[in-house]
Amino acid sequence: MGINMTKIDFSQINKTAADSFNQQRNVIKRIAKGQTVLCETCDKPLTLSVLSEGESGVQCSKGCTQINLELEQ
């Protein structure tokens, strides 16, 4: 009986996470500048909203895109 190990390429996962983090930051920057950014899924404009103290988010009206961010104090 052998041991079946599943290899996971963490470097690829980390790269993807970093890419999506940068992408999210770009989206937030563009909205903060007053530019219109459309949801990739439903093509509705994304809006910036304050969820709670020190935390805000970007979302579309349908909710398929939802980016939460903590504001740096």
Ligand SMILES: [Zn+2]
């Ligand atoms: Zn959407």
